Amino acid sequence: MAIKQFFQHTPSRRQISWIKSTLFLLCLVPFTRLVWLGVYDGLGANPVEFVERSTGFWALLILLATLSLTPVRLLWGVTWQLQFRRMFGLMMFFYASLHITTYLWLDYGFDWADIIKDIIKHPYVLVGAAAYLLTVPLAVTSNQYMMQVLRQHWKQLHLSVYLIATLGIVHFWWLVKKDIREPLFYAVVLALLLGVRLYYKLRQMKLKVDRARKVKLSAVI
Amino acid sequence: MIILHKTDVSSSEITPKEIFEDRRRFIKQAGLGLLATSALAHSNLLLAANSTHHTTPVGYPSKSALALPNFTKTAYGKEEKLTSYEDVTTYNNFYEFGTSKSEPAVHSKLFKPYPWTVSIEGEVKKNKTIGIDEILKLAPLEERIYRMRCVEGWSMVIPWLGFPLAQLIKWAEPNANAKYVEFISLADSQQMPGINLPILDWPYVEGLRMDEAMNPLTLMAVGLYGEKLPNQNGAPMRLVVPWKYGFKGAKSIVKIRFTEKMPMTTWMKAGPREYGFYANVNPQVDHPRWTQSSEKRIGAGLFAGRIKTQMFNGYTEQVGQMYAGMDLRKNF
Numbered sequence: 001m002a003i004k005q006f007f008q009h010t011p012s013r014r015q016i017s018w019i020k021s022t023l024f025l026l027c028l029v030p031f032t033r034l035v036w037l038g039v040y041d042g043l044g045a046n047p048v049e050f051v052e053r054s055t056g057f058w059a060l061l062i063l064l065a066t067l068s069l070t071p072v073r074l075l076w077g078v079t080w081q082l083q084f085r086r087m088f089g090l091m092m093f094f095y096a097s098l099h100i101t102t103y104l105w106l107d108y109g110f111d112w113a114d115i116i117k118d119i120i121k122h123p124y125v126l127v128g129a130a131a132y133l134l135t136v137p138l139a140v141t142s143n144q145y146m147m148q149v150l151r152q153h154w155k156q157l158h159l160s161v162y163l164i165a166t167l168g169i170v171h172f173w174w175l176v177k178k179d180i181r182e183p184l185f186y187a188v189v190l191a192l193l194l195g196v197r198l199y200y201k202l203r204q205m206k207l208k209v210d211r212a213r214k215v216k217l218s219a220v221i
Numbered sequence: 222m223i224i225l226h227k228t229d230v231s232s233s234e235i236t237p238k239e240i241f242e243d244r245r246r247f248i249k250q251a252g253l254g255l256l257a258t259s260a261l262a263h264s265n266l267l268l269a270a271n272s273t274h275h276t277t278p279v280g281y282p283s284k285s286a287l288a289l290p291n292f293t294k295t296a297y298g299k300e301e302k303l304t305s306y307e308d309v310t311t312y313n314n315f316y317e318f319g320t321s322k323s324e325p326a327v328h329s330k331l332f333k334p335y336p337w338t339v340s341i342e343g344e345v346k347k348n349k350t351i352g353i354d355e356i357l358k359l360a361p362l363e364e365r366i367y368r369m370r371c372v373e374g375w376s377m378v379i380p381w382l383g384f385p386l387a388q389l390i391k392w393a394e395p396n397a398n399a400k401y402v403e404f405i406s407l408a409d410s411q412q413m414p415g416i417n418l419p420i421l422d423w424p425y426v427e428g429l430r431m432d433e434a435m436n437p438l439t440l441m442a443v444g445l446y447g448e449k450l451p452n453q454n455g456a457p458m459r460l461v462v463p464w465k466y467g468f469k470g471a472k473s474i475v476k477i478r479f480t481e482k483m484p485m486t487t488w489m490k491a492g493p494r495e496y497g498f499y500a501n502v503n504p505q506v507d508h509p510r511w512t513q514s515s516e517k518r519i520g521a522g523l524f525a526g527r528i529k530t531q532m533f534n535g536y537t538e539q540v541g542q543m544y545a546g547m548d549l550r551k552n553f
Contacts, residue, residue, distance in 0.1 A: 121507055178491055
């Protein structure tokens with residue numbers, strides 16, 4: 001319950017901005033490492049694969065981090081951590097963009113005929129491409145201005161993050177040849193994160209129904 | 222001088238004491254393992270620190286206890302640019318030692334490729350076994366530089382040492398029923414940690430049609446880069462079939478079986494839609510997962526892009542006629 005205690009202590013504004021900066025820099029560590037390894041020839045025998053794997057991994061991991069903020073609110077009723085959601089989301093988009101750029105440029109050298117063939121013929125590539133395309137509108141509408149413009153539609157639009165995460169894991173799952181332990185692990189994590197939401201949603205619906213019934217009952221009496 | 226192997230002990234002397242020996246080896250290895258793990262961690266760090274891939278030209282590693290001195294160079298692949306020794310020995314698919322590319326080099330350190338016997342069975346005049354020392358004397362060793370194309374879309378150029386598989390087959394004396402050859406790899410969970418995971422149906426099984434096995438290109442490799450095969454590359458003996466995807470090259474072979482029916486191979490069982498028996502390199506026949514029309518050459522660097530994959534990996538002249546009239550889309 002150390003996690004619960006950690007979250008229940010609401011940080012001051014200053015502390016929040018410190019935490020945010022720290023998380024921001026932490027998110028950039030994998031990128032810095034890749035650049036470092038690239039410069040010093042440390043990317044191994046298959047450097048393109050290395051960069052593809054690494055950027056894909058971090059995009060998925062940061063996406064799961066984004067999706068874990070709401071369960072914390074639901075489980076322990078704290079909200080301050082929700083302030084990091086946009087930053088995490090944009091970091092995920094940053095790594096996903098690096099991932100797709102590596103694929104288009106370093107892997108396929110912008111050979112569009114080959115790229116289109118690869119996307120159409122290979123389900124895991126198709127699913128990955130779909131997931132990335134779906135993140136673009138979310139990144140574009142992540143600012144205050146677009147939130148005001150879209151109003152209630154904004155939330156509906158951003159619900160697609162659940163689909164993006166699912167597609168991301170399917171992409172990973174279909175990519176591995178035989179050893180599915182790693183994608184399975186992330187699938188379980190995602191299932192838990194979505195499961196918490198579903199549980200509270202159902203509970204909320206049940207409460208509503210119960211309340212409505214009570215009102216009816218009292219009216220009859 | 223360090224003597225690694227006692228070559229003068231015949232296998233008949235060891236066999237009766239096998240259980241005893243095994244136990245001793247186990248005790249020794251348990252202790253050594255601890256030492257080796259920490260030493261390995263250090264040496265890896267050192268290697269990383271000293272890494273100078275930029276300036277070191279591609280060439281032969283220094284002479285070592287692994288050297289195989291007597292071989293003749295051949296014209297095969299003379300014009301090719303070799304993949305570095307480091308890349309060839311650290312980027313491996315050898316699931317018996319783990320499913321990531323870097324694991325085999327690390328997890329095969331304590332593997333013992335010597336002494337080693339291979340049993341010959343099935344449709345042969347008579348079943349027999351042969352030790353690795355005798356195998357090395359079956360035929361003169363040749364160095365052949367072959368391209369190797371992995372089904373995952375990458376490729377290497379490797380200077381193998383070995384002899385045509387046909388020589389071993391001649392010695393094995395298959396009978397008239399033998400239409401196929403099956404290669405069975407070692408599956409020893411004591412030495413191969415990957416065997417404990419049910420990822421593939423162990424032991425690893427591969428196979429060739431008889432004419433493919435007899436083709437002069439098909440190599441029984443016992444070394445690379447002028448020395449004995451490193452453990453992670455399939456020591457002490459592996460198959461090299463350069464016009465087929467890399468997974469056809471069974472590693473650490475312990476059994477060769479001649480059969481009348483087409484063998485069921487490990488990858489055919491694991492994914493019948495993805496892996497066929499023939500597995501000939503073919504840019505026109507796509508794989509459900511990977512593009513097969515182009516490939517990435519290992520060691521070419523981050524910005525090298527892809528190169529076009531050639532039909533039969535560029536060996537059509539030598540092997541094309543074996544598949545005349547066959548639908549290669551069906552027989553993938």
